[in-house]
Ligand SMILES: Nc1ncnc2c1ncn2[C@@H]1O[C@H](COP(=O)(O)OP(=O)(O)OP(=O)(O)O)[C@@H](O)[C@H]1O
């Protein structure tokens with residue numbers, strides 16, 4: 001009951017914000033969120049898909065950009081098979097609209113392929129042409145969520161540095177916490193602003209999540225002068241692995257599972273926090289990416 005009331009409250013506020021934008025005649029810019037982690041295998045891809053689905057139930061138009069070049073990603077977990085990716089857009093073979101796949105609940109997915117990495121090999125005018133094609137996304141999505149690889153590679157760091165907001169995923173394991181700290185440290189050495197949210201995955205209970213979050217936020221505050229916001233946690237739940245095996249998101253396959261409840265709470269939390277600042281939008285985002293790769 002409490003969750004239902006909370007959801008209605010967030011929905012009402014989101015709607016109000018949309019109406020205000022329409023009255024002012026301003027096009028709302030896309031909120032860009034990169035999902036990342038220090039250590040691999042902590043649950044980024046599962047989080048991204050189910051979180052994106054949960055956000056659609058707040059009336060948000062959400063696009064996932066699969067930016068991980070590795071294996072077992074968005075397409076595998078959703079059981080889809082994208083034929084084209086951003087590389088085809090970059091090569092001028094496809095338009096952005098041609099490569100978008102529509103998933104459950106109107107969720108849209110873009111496979112990055114090697115499109116982003118190849119920007120490094122383009123001439124300036126070609127980069128500009130590519131970005132102007134990507135600009136079409138602005139009117140199509142309220143939120144763009146990027147599933148990145150783990151670690152400190154240039155690829156990952158570029159997404160993290162260019163996004164308005166970053167969600168760092170960790171588990172309570174000391175190795176995952178240490179790597180998450182390493183990532184946050186590398187991030188702040190290059191960028192002072194931007195919002196960093198923490199999600200603690202695979203916890204036994206809320207207490208374990210709080211303990212993990214405070215370990216990280218205390219050192220980040222002390223040594224990096226960085227405030228990490230604890231967005232929330234996801235319980236360790238066998239429904240996650242079961243849903244991966246059946247290639248169906250747990251939010252849809254197991255709507256009453258503990259993991260689903262946690263994800264819904266996280267989505268409400270993100271909506272509640274709203275925009276801490278006006279999002280910079282798709283054009284600015286890819287412009288920054290191009291600079292970081294160039
Ligand atoms: N909340 C959870 N409860 C139980 N198991 C989980 C949970 N979250 C993730 N897992 C397990 O961890 C596995 C890895 O998850 P996922 O592929 O989302 O991680 P990742 O961080 O994207 O990995 P990579 O770094 O390789 O991209 C899942 O297949 C699932 O078995």
Ligand SMILES: [Mg+2]
Pocket residue numbers: 044045046068072073148
């Ligand atoms: Mg992944």
